[in-house]
Amino acid sequence: MAFAILLLAGLAGSGCSVLPGSGAAVAELPPLRLANGVVTLDDVPALAPSPELTALTEPMRAFVARYAPRTLAPRQRLNSLHEAIKGPGMLAVGYDPFADGDAETVFDSGAANCLSYAHLFVALAREAGLNASYQWLEVRPQWTRLGERVAVSLHVNVLVKVSAGEQYMVDIDPLQPRDIAASRKLGDRDARALQHNNLAMAALAGAEPEVAWANAIRALQLSPDLPELWVNLAAVYRHAEQFSAAENALFQALKIDSGERSAMNNLVVLYSQLGREGEREFWVERVNRHRDLNPYYHAWLGDKAGEEEDWTTALDHYRQALKLEPKNSRLLYSTGIIHFRLAQYDAAERLVERAIATATLRPDILDYQVQLAAVRRRQLADTH
Template sequence: MHIIPHQILNWLSALASIVLLSTLIISPAIHANTLPKSVDTSTLVLPEVPEVDLLALDDKIKELLDTHIRPIERKSARVEQLHQLLFDSQYLNIGYEFSATKTAQQTFDDRNGNCLSHASLFVAAARYVGLKARFQLVEVDRQWEKEDNYYIVPGHVNAFVNLPGGATATVEFVDSYVSKELSPKTMPDELAQAEYYSNVAMEHLSSGDKLKALAYLKKAVKTYKKQHAIWSNLGVVYKFLGDYDRAEIAYMKAYKLNKRDPSLITNIYILYTQQGKTELAAKYEKRVSRYLKRNPYKLNQMASINIASNDLKTAERLYKKAIHIKPEEHSFHFDLARLYFKQKKYNLAEKYFQSANKAATERGQPSLYKKKLDHFYKSRDRYQVNL
């Protein structure tokens, strides 16, 4: 986490995390006239979603804050010491977990959470000790995380503190964002609460429970109606459940709130294309085409299509572009290595087999390519190998 001073503050501090926030999910397959008749989900019995107070703190936390933070007279120092108390490795050492969306209290108890969780705990604690803290929604470079049949595009949130004399401080929870020029926007508490429900919905969707995902997203849009990303996610879940009419309604509500978001526009285009509504789909086609060319998984898929048509130069270029966008995705390196092997470019093949193995190891899968590497070394003098 970093505390980034504005105007007259002169100190800096650090820790790290990231968040599954405002996640926009994008169905990858696009085939015209493939959807059956829309079903009616209004009769579904959905699980109850409990009311959650995102910023509630118990007496144990308050006592800790009263002892260690409240007595500090200078408010800028109070912000810095609060950060150290919560996140520094010598103190509570609250860590980061990408998919763990938690309340302020749960984040403190479990000693981990994602960026929304960290921001919730910091904002709640800061307000308790007399600081004017609020959430900030931050525009960041788009990244794609691939699930079984959709992509997740994470967003980001941090915290902001007003200090005496017109000074301000941004409290950042991701090291990689500290040196970047960000474009934050104030985030009302109601939106943070809605994002909590939306993130929990995404966790349920990832585990295959679409009804819980639907229940939490309906709770999210009821909590805050003006966030387009949540409406878009609601539309995708309706689509997964076969309720294409309600999916369209949710998408259009999102579109009224934000006509420029490429992930939302992609979702709309996919729905209309799969329904055979070609005239409606055509309105979004050019923008979707531009967007998908920046999606590394789509680029990788396009490279495979080019290999099938024997356009190997284009495939090589697309694989390299996918790796440039997302170098940590080991499968991109592996696919390029296989292409080079088939072309008998063994030095290049070895280079990308090694980089695939390195990327997999860094993501906690050290044995994923061991057998394939052994097979490569034994077989590189042959004309073919089945990888």
């Protein structure tokens, strides 16, 4: 199990355009029709009640008072709280991908996934007087050798601001910095929506379609402008063979974010299932075009070439990635490393310097500085 606090030099934000009327679209959604009855919007409150995810109990308040008293400076409070939550002999919270729940549940059980851990840390950090919020991370996508994209992963952690210009990322199952494709801050309402989304997908897997639909609807009532929630609602409708409703939900996701990859992929699956070959081919082409415009696809091709030690081909792919996203510090750094492998030290130095200038995570900056020193040593050795 790995925990982490990472210092951020700045927050790299990304997001999708907000479509007016998404909330109205939720109110017009058709009921779920099952063999044993119909589930309507009126049934949602009973089937999908919204818990208070960051509510505190007296033992939780006592825990904060003991381990993160306000007499400590903010950074000390943060570090002390983090150590107390993860430390053996203290709270000792462990990672469990299936451990959904609110802050109180995690505090009592000692098990959490990324979202439920975020509920706990946000609750305790705020009690300690820290400025804590949820953060959504998009994991860098991967592709198969045939160029088919593997499903994108999404990850939630906590952002804590301790002073002007100094903020930290807290995580129970931290991603490698190079695997983070994008990030954005989430409000508490969005976090509640994601909790309902998790419950919806668990219920769908557990053959409880009515509970799945109700939680998917409740998620959208809370955050109608998160396109990923529309994609998951479409999955519930498709499971119930309400194909028109599934199609409409996927198009709603694309109205919010025209580049929503999962929506496009799901349209391919839906039209394949329905035998609508012309529409399937249209969306296959859209998926491929979107893939070709994704810098991480070209970086992935570069990585594959690098695995074969074909550094010239790897450089071509990374140059294409940089054309698409020229200020991405990780792409700049990786391209610099390829130049280093090719003994092109001046180019390597320039790119690693640019990576340092654009990086936001302090560990990245330190790693890049170490590599820059290695490049300069090799440059110096080659001139003598």
